[in-house]
Amino acid sequence: MGIDERKKEILRAIILDYIATAEPVGSRTIARKYGLGISPATIRNEMADLEEMGYLEQPHTSAGRIPSQRGYRYYVDRLMEPETPAEEEKLVIKTNYQAKVKSISEVIERTGQLVSQLTSYAALVSTPRMIGSAVRHVQLVAMGEGxxxxxVITEPERVQTHVIDVPENITGEDLETISRVLNAKIRGHSLNDIRITILREIYLELLRHKATVEYIMELIGDGEESTEERVYLGGVLNILNQPEFRNVEKMKTLLSLLDQEGLLSSLLAEQAEQEEGITVLIGDEFKCDLIQGCSLVSARYGVGGRAVGALAVLGPSRMDYARVTGLVDYLTRNLSRVLEKLYR
Amino acid sequence: MGIDERKKEILRAIILDYIATAEPVGSRTIARKYGLGISPATIRNEMADLEEMGYLEQPHTSAGRIPSQRGYRYYVDRLMEPETPAEEEKLVIKTNYQAKVKSISEVIERTGQLVSQLTSYAALVSTPRMIGSAVRHVQLVAMGEGxxxxxVITEPERVQTHVIDVPENITGEDLETISRVLNAKIRGHSLNDIRITILREIYLELLRHKATVEYIMELIGDGEESTEERVYLGGVLNILNQPEFRNVEKMKTLLSLLDQEGLLSSLLAEQAEQEEGITVLIGDEFKCDLIQGCSLVSARYGVGGRAVGALAVLGPSRMDYARVTGLVDYLTRNLSRVLEKLYR
DNA sequence: TATTAGCACTCTCCTGGAATGAGTGCTAAT
DNA sequence: ATTAGCACTCATTCCAGGAGAGTGCTAATA
Structure with missing residues (x-):
């Protein structure tokens, strides 16, 4: 039994209605609200078929149908068109990005707020991960007691700080010298360059403090990997207003999930490694099954090969996919553009 | 009608029982569990008195009594002794602080986790606010395009960064010069000193870049006030397990409260300005009345006149005050000591 | 042959009343 | 002053019954 045109129409209608109302939808409702020109009885037959095929579920015998995971999947893959954001929304986004921004983290934060505000779901935005970013400046400062x-300042305006141990007998002037030499050699090169070619030259000049310099270089190199990828999380209160979380237990599992920053960040990191395009994860397609009944719409943003990150919307599986995918697409594009400017 | 010894005993028993069970407590329970040697009937009479005096409340006629705000207040002020933490708990705390810590924020975070873990309420810890901290190093780095x-690195290992506009025609070497002069003059002085005495000297040496230097000095000065006082917030999930938040609405108001970092930080800032000692705020004693039914136990920690912050426990008014106050006291002492070491 | 009207059936949800039980306040006895 | 006893109150639980929504099946219809 295939899924013909009419079944598609009915499936779409059911999903749309369920997304809007969060109530199981019955044949009568479909016949009345969505003018398909067929009677409830016919719709009932089709619904029975769709249920058999696994696209619909019935909470109990005398209730309407609700979409199954598979139903949502089919809808997202085949029935839905991403919706371009309304002009009004576009305006909100534009004005939000026009405001003068100073730091990257500020842009990320704003984006997150924007997403949660516009969707009424939860927003996750990871800070961009730098790739081969050039070093602007290195500075050693004595802190006393060894x-x-x-x-380490890297492009565009990222600052890493580390406290390290140095020989007790090193002087402030020594540190100043090291800084100067390091700067002269390093400035403008990308982190990758540094490790490979320049290291030797520096050693030669700073033989006296070999160990210290070695350690510093290690730190600078590490920076590449360990740019602590923070995740901006917003709109938690929003998502709690969704009817699926009226129940306290559901609420708590969701919150405990959102508490694990590591998990979220790995979720986003995965997306950031993807190619362009929007990914939709529905319900049990997650690795971790704590998120029963939730879906994640994510996309990667990036600045031409120099930094990438991801943006995601987390909501109940009963999510307005058309709106959200459209919005996520629009937003990642804008975010990429804004960052592009910041990176010059 | 005064509050005699027996009434005190009964009030204490009621509060202890209510803290333990979260259920209204009846005369029978008191007579059975707390051997006061008097009958339920007598206790009932006393309870009626206590209610009339405003220390107890009755949810409805045929329920037991629960403590009123005033009851808790009386308990905290007159009936309760802070409880020294159990040896086991002390050990947990000790070992937690013995681990090598690198940054102040790490200590703060650990402390917060500790508090929420040990109390099963929510923990708030503000990062210490520096007072007259000396400047270690100032550095200007060209970022291109004006x-x-x-x-600005201040003691102990705090780094402030600002991006500023400078004349387009300024060179990297100019910036280097400015940095050098600033450093020579500023290093080791406290922020206060700087503004008053040294400013003039610097101007003289750097007449060429007066505007820039002026701006930088302003930034350095601002640092004093604007050290963004972040608040570590932990154990939100903990507190949600308390029976008073079984109801979804209560839960949401609490969460929306905890979402407002500004509010929390002002709450803590107030405490940090207090003298030593523990403050207990009960229910409607808060400025903001969103927190109906909650209490806050807070104390200030500090490093001899150089930095102060506050630590607080937020829980339902039905809170184990004896345990919590004891713990907060113990923890702030330890935290102060650990920070003392970090500041040398 | 596909569609539809009609009908019996199922299941949830709401309502109201009765039973239960915890706890009180009052009165009279100690 | 204390306590035993008793009538009373009120929240909670349980159950039965009715309403309502929706289904599946069957037979009639185009």
Whole structure:
């Protein structure tokens, strides 16, 4: 038994209605609200078929139908068109991005707020992960008692700080010298370049403090990997207003999920490695099955090969996929553009 | 009608029982569980008195009594002794603080986790606010296109960064010069000193870049006030397990409260300005009345006149005050000590 | 042959009343 | 002053019955 045109229409109608109302939808409703020109009885027959095929479910005998995971999947893959955001929404986004922004994290945060505000679901946005970003400046500052602070400023305006141990007998001037030499050699090169070619030259000039320099170089190199990828999380209150979380237990599992930043960040990291395009994860397609009944719409943003991150919307599986996918698409494009400017 | 010894005993018993069970407590329970040597009937009479005096409340006629705000207040002020933490707990705390810590924020975060873990309520810890902290190093780094980054490192290992506009025609070497002069003059002085005495000297040496230097000095000065006082918030999930939040609405108001970082930070800031000692805020004693039914136990920690912050436990008014106050006291002492070491 | 009207059936949800039980306040006895 | 006893109150639970929504099946219809 195939899924013919009429079945598609009915499936779409059911999903749309369920998305809107969060109530099981019956044959009568479909016949009345969506003018398909067929009677409830016919619709009932089709619904029975769709249920048999696994696209619909029935909470109990005398209730209407609700979409199954598979139903949503089919809808997202075949029935739905991403919806371009309304002009009004576009305007909100535009104005939000026009405001003068100073730091990357500010842009990320704003984006997250925007997403949660516009969707009334939860928003996840990861800070961009830098790739081969050039070093602007290196500075060592004595902190007393055999400690020094290493500052590494990379493009565009990222600052890493580390406190390291140095020989007790090293002087502030020594540190200044090291800084100067390091800067002269390093400045403008990408992190990758540094490790491979320049290391040797620096050693030669700074033989006296070999161990220290070695350590610093390690730190600078590490920066590449360990740019602590923070995740902006917003709109938690929003999503709690969704009827699926009226029940306290559901609410708590969701919250405990959102508490695990590591999990979220790995979810986003996965997306960031994808090619362009929007990914929709529905219900049990997640690796971790804590998120029963939730879906995630995510997309990657990026600045031409120099930094990438991901943006995602987390909501109940009963989510307005058309609207959300459209919005996510529009937003990632804008976000990429704004960042592009920041990186010059 | 005064509150005699026996009434005190009964009030204490009721509060202890209610804290333990979260159920209205009846005369029978008191007579059975707390050997006061008097009959339920007598207790009933006393309870009626206590209710009349405003220390107890009755949810409805045929239920037991629960403590009123005033009841808790009396308990905290007169009936309760802070409880020294159990040896086991002390051990947990000790070992937690013995681990090598690198940054202040790490200590703060750990403390927060500790608090929420040990109390099963929510923990708030503010990052310490520096007072007159000395400047270690100032560095200007060219960012291209008329922008430069100002780095200010203050004691102990705090880094402030600002991106500022500078004249287009300024060179990297100019910035280097400014940095050098600033450093020579500023290093080691507290922020207060700087503004008052040294400003003039610097101007003289750097007449060429007066505007820029002026701006930088302003930024350095601002740092004093604007050290963004972040608040570590932990154990939200903990507190949601308390029976008072079984109801979804209560849960949501609490969460929306905890979402407002500004509010929390002002709550803590108030405490940080207090003298030593533990403050207990019960129910409607809060400025904002969103927190109906909650209490806050807070204390200030500090490093001899150089930095202060506050630590607080937020829980339902039905909170184990004896345990919590004892713990908060113990923890702030330890935290102060650990920070003391970090500041040397 | 596909569609539809009609009808019996199922199941949830709501309502109201009765039973239960915890706890009180009052009165009279100790 | 304390306590035993008793009538009373009120929340909670349980159950039965009715309403309502929706289904599946069968027979009639185009």
């Amino acid at each position: 400690k020094a602070m290493v500052l | 922008k430069a980054m100002v780095l």
